[in-house]
Amino acid sequence: MPRTRQTDIDDFLAQQRIALVGASRNTLSFSRIVLKTLIKRGYEVELVNPNAEEIAGRKCWSRVQEINTPVDCALAVTTPDSTT
Numbered sequence: 001m002p003r004t005r006q007t008d009i010d011d012f013l014a015q016q017r018i019a020l021v022g023a024s025r026n027t028l029s030f031s032r033i034v035l036k037t038l039i040k041r042g043y044e045v046e047l048v049n050p051n052a053e054e055i056a057g058r059k060c061w062s063r064v065q066e067i068n069t070p071v072d073c074a075l076a077v078t079t080p081d082s083t084t
Contacts, residue, residue, distance in 0.1 A: 015072035016044055019064050022078035023047035023055050031077040032056065046071055 018038060024031045035056060038045050046069075047055050050062040061067050064074055 012073055012075075016042075017046070017069070017071040017073075018043050019046045019048050019061075019067060019071040019074040021048040021064060021074050021076045022082070023049045023052070023060060024077075025049075025052055025055055027056075034075070034077055048074075 046067045047060040049060050052060045
C-alpha cells in the first residue's frame, strides 16, 4: 500500500524528541509558535541555531550533530537561503 502524506505526517508526529532547526530569538516568529506548540503537546524539543546559546530559557545547539541526547527527527524552520 503506498504511503500518503498523512501517513508521513502521522509518523513524524509519533516521534517524541524533535530538533527544531532554525529556532528564533524573536518571540513573534513562526518558529517560536512551533516551539510553544510542541512543548504544550508533550514533545521534548532541542533547539538548533548557530547564532544563539539560549532561546526561551532553553539551551540552543549550533548544529544537530552537537545535541548530546539523540533526537528522533528534525523540523527545519529556516529561510530558503539558509536551508539550501
